[in-house]
Amino acid sequence: MPHIITQSCCSDGSCVYACPVNCIHPSPDEPEFASAEMLYVDPDACVDCGACVSACPVGAIVPDSKLVPEQLPFIPLNRAYYPDRHGQKVPPTSKLAPVPPAPEIQRGGMPLTVAIVGSGPAAMYAADELLTQHGVRVNVFEKLPTPYGLVRAGVAPDHPHTKKVTKLFDTIANEAGFTFYLNVEVGKHVSHAELLQHHHAVLYAVGAPHDRRLDIDGMDNVGVHTATELVAWYNGHPDFVDLPVDLSCERVVLVGNGNVAMDVARILTADADELARTDIADHALAVLRESKVREVIVAARRGPADSAFTLPELIGLTAHRSVVLDEYAQGLVREDLAGEHDELTRNKLDILATLSDADGDERRIRLAYRLTPKRVVGDGRVQAVEFVRTGTEETHRFEAGLLATSIGYHGRAVPDLPFDEKAGVVPNDDGRVTDCPGTYVAGWIKRGPTGFIGTNKSCAQHTVHQLVEDFNSGALADPAHRHRSELQRLARERQPQLVDLAGWHAIDAAEIARGAGVRPRDKFTRIAPMLAVAATAPRPTWRDRLREAITV
Numbered sequence: 001m002p003h004i005i006t007q008s009c010c011s012d013g014s015c016v017y018a019c020p021v022n023c024i025h026p027s028p029d030e031p032e033f034a035s036a037e038m039l040y041v042d043p044d045a046c047v048d049c050g051a052c053v054s055a056c057p058v059g060a061i062v063p064d065s066k067l068v069p070e071q072l073p074f075i076p077l078n079r080a081y082y083p084d085r086h087g088q089k090v091p092p093t094s095k096l097a098p099v100p101p102a103p104e105i106q107r108g109g110m111p112l113t114v115a116i117v118g119s120g121p122a123a124m125y126a127a128d129e130l131l132t133q134h135g136v137r138v139n140v141f142e143k144l145p146t147p148y149g150l151v152r153a154g155v156a157p158d159h160p161h162t163k164k165v166t167k168l169f170d171t172i173a174n175e176a177g178f179t180f181y182l183n184v185e186v187g188k189h190v191s192h193a194e195l196l197q198h199h200h201a202v203l204y205a206v207g208a209p210h211d212r213r214l215d216i217d218g219m220d221n222v223g224v225h226t227a228t229e230l231v232a233w234y235n236g237h238p239d240f241v242d243l244p245v246d247l248s249c250e251r252v253v254l255v256g257n258g259n260v261a262m263d264v265a266r267i268l269t270a271d272a273d274e275l276a277r278t279d280i281a282d283h284a285l286a287v288l289r290e291s292k293v294r295e296v297i298v299a300a301r302r303g304p305a306d307s308a309f310t311l312p313e314l315i316g317l318t319a320h321r322s323v324v325l326d327e328y329a330q331g332l333v334r335e336d337l338a339g340e341h342d343e344l345t346r347n348k349l350d351i352l353a354t355l356s357d358a359d360g361d362e363r364r365i366r367l368a369y370r371l372t373p374k375r376v377v378g379d380g381r382v383q384a385v386e387f388v389r390t391g392t393e394e395t396h397r398f399e400a401g402l403l404a405t406s407i408g409y410h411g412r413a414v415p416d417l418p419f420d421e422k423a424g425v426v427p428n429d430d431g432r433v434t435d436c437p438g439t440y441v442a443g444w445i446k447r448g449p450t451g452f453i454g455t456n457k458s459c460a461q462h463t464v465h466q467l468v469e470d471f472n473s474g475a476l477a478d479p480a481h482r483h484r485s486e487l488q489r490l491a492r493e494r495q496p497q498l499v500d501l502a503g504w505h506a507i508d509a510a511e512i513a514r515g516a517g518v519r520p521r522d523k524f525t526r527i528a529p530m531l532a533v534a535a536t537a538p539r540p541t542w543r544d545r546l547r548e549a550i551t552v
């Protein structure tokens, strides 16, 4: 009865190190890890101890006897990663996956102090890695009053397992040496230069908040959105609460077929009563309840074999939604199946080959291929979207009332740092920012918008290793202001409504209470109520302040 890794696998590799028989692969030291869509348990080697279950931060690992029907495809998927041994068990091994060594601090004197800008997965994994070393202090700056970046504002509300990673982040935030400066914007309330006066180093993990823009005629029509806007809107990001999303149309077109497009398509075709049991923002739920949308077209410019969505997401999508292909797309799938492909692509094509067209009344997601967007047709409002068949002159038109482009995220320039406009990243050498001593990057602003939540763990670890190496070599000077109280004073002077860990705990508890046991939480979506609740949190006592004042 082996354990099975399922859809919500975040690829952070924690399970690999927990496994006593090294039966989870690819492990972070193996070359396939970087491009893997998920990790897999070797069913012939698993001893069924469940250690991986406790280590997984997103509840993705399940004994095969406890899988729900829609998870059953993950049994052959896990098995397919390993050679067919015709039922022979693999004897337990004592050769465990090599644990990467922690970045050891070898310099005496003032303990290492690091400012991290951003509080999403890359930021939290970087903080965790730094705090493996005794005495290190990490101050995390976040412009919103709530932490955890895209885990809060990006992960789809109907993927609650993935959001469980916030439990791990809460544990990291509670570690000694960790301090939150929430509701504090670097570049507005404090500058990069000021952070360097209070820290040995500044590490930016600010993600890629913009979206890539589609440059075709008609994009100024009302009803044209980006997927990133829609995602932020339904997840209750305060900057997108008032986005005018009109779902009074019968058809929506999404351009691009990556996992973000899959998320948006799923939410737009979801049953509102099911969504009402998630942490979706109330304003979005109200619009989705009145939605007239019957069909969401997910249009890719290339063919089925080049689909950008991952196999686990396709398995999840087809299990929970009506997913259809027209005859042309079915033909493309058959053509692709005749070619040579890697195992993952072949698995995707096999699933696509089971899909047919449908004209029932059910809400559906239509996967469409070889469609290059040409123009948006409208009279001020979107009426249709025109494509050309990729590589031909043939045009194809879909009547639709809403278009969302889902063609990838794009990084935004960080004040005072160099920026590569084309790639949307801060130029760096494995995390060391080019020509910017004391400055580092991790996550999407370092490597571009690819990978999963856990991919940021190894990415952040690499950066932290460079940072600690520079600290040990003496390349990072002691900051001019060494006392924590000096930074606290500066931050509170500039932002009197600073939210600390106690403030976040108050917001978190209030949102969970508002969920009333029916929803995991009912999010605050405006800043003012968040701050009002944070202000009710217990304030530091004079003892706390005294301890702070004497702590270097």
Ligand code: NAP
Binding pocket: 214, 255, 256, 257, 258, 259, 260, 261, 263, 300, 301, 302, 306, 307, 308, 309, 310, 313, 372, 373, 406, 407, 408, 409, 449, 450, 451, 452
């Ligand atoms: P993505 O995977 O890079 O997909 C982008 C899509 O946009 C592709 O289909 C691409 O087509 C298309 N595209 C790009 N430029 C285009 C253009 N000018 N015209 C038409 N189509 C164009 O990006 P994403 O969906 O934003 O996802 C970003 C990352 O987050 C990915 O690593 C994804 O796996 C991850 N993510 C994961 C999850 C999850 O695990 N559940 C959820 C959300 C996001 P081509 O392939 O032809 O370039």
